[in-house]
Amino acid sequence: MSLIVQKFGGTSVADAGKVLAAARRAVDAKRQGHQVVVVVSARGRKTDELISAAAEITSHPSPREMDMLLATGEQESVALMAMAVRELGEEAISLTGAQIGIVTDSSHTKARIQNISTERIRAALVSGHIVIAAGFQGVDDAFNITTLGRGGSDTTATALAAVLQAGECEIYTDVDGVFTTDPRIVPEARKIGRLSYDEMLELASLGAGVMHSRSIEFAKKYQVRLRVRPSGSDGEGTLITPDADAQAPVVTGVALVRQTARVTLSELPDRPGVMSRIFSRMADRKIAIDMVVQDVGSGGLAEVSFTIPEEDLAETLTAAGQAVEDLGAGRVHHGTNVSKVSVVGAGMRTHTGVAAQMFGTLAAADINIGMVTTSEIKISVLVDRTEGAAAVRIIHNGYSLGDEHAAAPAVGWDCPSSESTSSTTARSELEQDVVSQLAAMEDIVVSEVELDTDQARVTITNLPDRPGTAAAIFTAVAEGGLMVDMIVQNVSHSGQANLSFTVPRNDLESCLLLVREVIAGWDGADLSFDRDIAKLSVLGIGLRSHTGVGKRTFAALAEAHINIQMINTSEIRTSAVIAAEHGQAALQRLLQTFGLVHE
Ligand code: ADP
Ligand code: ASP
Ligand code: MG
Numbered sequence: 001m002s003l004i005v006q007k008f009g010g011t012s013v014a015d016a017g018k019v020l021a022a023a024r025r026a027v028d029a030k031r032q033g034h035q036v037v038v039v040v041s042a043r044g045r046k047t048d049e050l051i052s053a054a055a056e057i058t059s060h061p062s063p064r065e066m067d068m069l070l071a072t073g074e075q076e077s078v079a080l081m082a083m084a085v086r087e088l089g090e091e092a093i094s095l096t097g098a099q100i101g102i103v104t105d106s107s108h109t110k111a112r113i114q115n116i117s118t119e120r121i122r123a124a125l126v127s128g129h130i131v132i133a134a135g136f137q138g139v140d141d142a143f144n145i146t147t148l149g150r151g152g153s154d155t156t157a158t159a160l161a162a163v164l165q166a167g168e169c170e171i172y173t174d175v176d177g178v179f180t181t182d183p184r185i186v187p188e189a190r191k192i193g194r195l196s197y198d199e200m201l202e203l204a205s206l207g208a209g210v211m212h213s214r215s216i217e218f219a220k221k222y223q224v225r226l227r228v229r230p231s232g233s234d235g236e237g238t239l240i241t242p243d244a245d246a247q248a249p250v251v252t253g254v255a256l257v258r259q260t261a262r263v264t265l266s267e268l269p270d271r272p273g274v275m276s277r278i279f280s281r282m283a284d285r286k287i288a289i290d291m292v293v294q295d296v297g298s299g300g301l302a303e304v305s306f307t308i309p310e311e312d313l314a315e316t317l318t319a320a321g322q323a324v325e326d327l328g329a330g331r332v333h334h335g336t337n338v339s340k341v342s343v344v345g346a347g348m349r350t351h352t353g354v355a356a357q358m359f360g361t362l363a364a365a366d367i368n369i370g371m372v373t374t375s376e377i378k379i380s381v382l383v384d385r386t387e388g389a390a391a392v393r394i395i396h397n398g399y400s401l402g403d404e405h406a407a408a409p410a411v412g413w414d415c416p417s418s419e420s421t422s423s424t425t426a427r428s429e430l431e432q433d434v435v436s437q438l439a440a441m442e443d444i445v446v447s448e449v450e451l452d453t454d455q456a457r458v459t460i461t462n463l464p465d466r467p468g469t470a471a472a473i474f475t476a477v478a479e480g481g482l483m484v485d486m487i488v489q490n491v492s493h494s495g496q497a498n499l500s501f502t503v504p505r506n507d508l509e510s511c512l513l514l515v516r517e518v519i520a521g522w523d524g525a526d527l528s529f530d531r532d533i534a535k536l537s538v539l540g541i542g543l544r545s546h547t548g549v550g551k552r553t554f555a556a557l558a559e560a561h562i563n564i565q566m567i568n569t570s571e572i573r574t575s576a577v578i579a580a581e582h583g584q585a586a587l588q589r590l591l592q593t594f595g596l597v598h599e
Helices: 016-031 046-057 063-087 119-126 153-163 197-205 213-221 274-284 310-327 354-364 385-398 421-436 469-479 505-519 548-559 580-593
Strands: 003-008 035-040 092-095 102-104 113-116 130-134 137-139 145-147 168-173 194-196 226-230 238-241 253-269 290-294 301-309 331-344 371-375 378-384 445-452 455-464 487-489 496-504 526-530 533-541 566-569 573-579
Touching: 003 016, 003 153, 016 035, 016 063, 016 130, 035 063, 035 119, 035 153, 046 063, 063 092, 063 130, 063 137, 063 145, 092 119, 113 153, 119 130, 130 153, 153 168, 153 213, 194 197, 197 213, 197 238, 197 253, 197 331, 213 533, 253 274, 253 310, 253 385, 274 301, 274 310, 274 548, 290 371, 290 378, 290 487, 290 566, 301 310, 310 331, 331 385, 354 378, 354 385, 354 469, 371 566, 378 385, 445 580, 455 469, 455 505, 455 533, 469 496, 469 505, 487 566, 496 505, 505 526, 533 548, 533 580, 548 573, 548 580, 573 580
Parallel strands: 003 035, 003 168, 035 130, 092 130, 102 137, 168 226, 194 238
Antiparallel strands: 102 113, 137 145, 226 238, 253 301, 253 331, 290 301, 331 378, 371 378, 371 487, 445 533, 455 496, 455 526, 487 496, 533 573, 566 573
16 A cells, blocks of 8 residues: 555635545545545635735735735635545545644745654554645744745645655646646647656746746655646646656756846956855845856956846845945846746757757847856746747747657757766765755755866857847857857846856867857957866755855855856756866865765
8 A cells, every 4th residue: 555645736626626526536546545645725816815815904914924824725725625535435634734743944935844743644544534734834843834935735745745755746736747838828838748856846946837846856855756637637647757758859848937037246356255245145035046147257356147036136135235245345236127938958968059049049039138047957048028928939939849759959969978877876876865864854955066177168258239149159059069068148238248158178179269250240249268167066956946055155165265257056056167276175175065075
């Protein structure tokens, strides 16, 4: 007999008929011999209604009272669901987050789970009950009700599946599974049969609202077998697994964060410790910063830009102001009318030309790119908000993701992977080791620190800030068969943009030739390079949203007086480019910082 967790989202329990249909699934699973834990969200648009009710009274609701209010939505659902199960002839017990023993930290409205006690659930299951657990909520040490952030019921479900060692966690929702992009934006989007935790983690954190990104962190950390399924039919849904589907297209999906804001700190001193100061100011306020773009400093000054959720803008500006004050130099600017569009795919690890095609498609549609950042398996760009949805549609169709077997990008080709299966296995074992030492369920898992000393950096300054610029460069580079790794393009000033990227050192000469030819026609564009760089990467789970990782990484480098030239972040990797001569020292520092000193 195995244990199954079934989670039903708001639309899947919106009316009595749907509650009964969901209850029927739980009852069927029980009668097939499983122990069943059901996690339920608030019904329909209940959470939105509660937020509006608060807004009618105050524009500054206390976060504690907000959680008290929002948690009622899920309480209503569990009671009704338990009644429905009983109506269908099985025993059921509904439990709130507090009654289950979901203990969180005290960050109201975005709390993190620290611990779950399983005794009460186990006892109820053993006595033959279906357990109906309220999603999205917990309690802190002082018994204040907390909530886990919008969409957080997914996280309750995977966290319960993790601690109960469930055979499977099924996420029932209003679509057939995980699609190549939001089917509400692109009707031709196709359901994905299978994808990896890493791909889902990136997609979810980059805006694919179908899953709460922290739920995938749990799934990955504790190897929960996860399936996203339609509640309205018997579809197989999408399976989320440790490894990517080897047959899958190079690009898995496209995601959109419609409302994001950009903050830029310019005229910063270009010396060790500056990034550390900025990142700690942000981390202290638990601001999850994204799309960090830091470029090679010029004239002794550095500049960093990043995006943040729009609702965190005021707080971020305060924190940025403090950082500038601490540093005694720098200016803060921001921009709000932007959206972030990202493509994700494990195939990018080995396939060249993905970025070239994305930039080319945008250029053909006359959409300008404000900022670019990449990681191993994703590329994100910032575009004007009025063009966000159109950009998603165009990129999705540009890669033909609606086709069952989408072809690889038109430019570039597949380079055999240097990463052997055994190293992937070693990594997952290492991850398991780290997980077993966690004190709290949502602790950060840093599984590895990598040093790459085989790359060189190319920087182009004073680029024309218009559609087609990045496309021209990366198409030339991809057509030359070169694998580009980190790409960083910062926000433009007075019509000019700067772009940096890394390539294998052995390919530097050919890359410079190709780029020189492209930029020859652009007045003022200037090419420079650095052969002697090292790229350091911290790998793990949920790195971007666990604000402390950047803080610790940059603090460790600052203590060692190591200057940072370029930064890239994603949910699964934080990378920094530093001078080659500091590579080994930086690696040792970071291994120590994250307790990964190998014997
Ligand atoms: P639930 O209430 O079941 O948790 P959500 O509204 O949170 O449902 O998530 C389902 C919605 O996510 C879908 O209706 C869809 O519009 C949206 N969505 C965004 N990106 C994707 C994607 N890549 N695949 C599937 N759905 C997506
Ligand atoms: N009811 C919460 C929300 O609407 C949690 C969830 O649905 O997952 O965000
Ligand atoms: Mg949801």
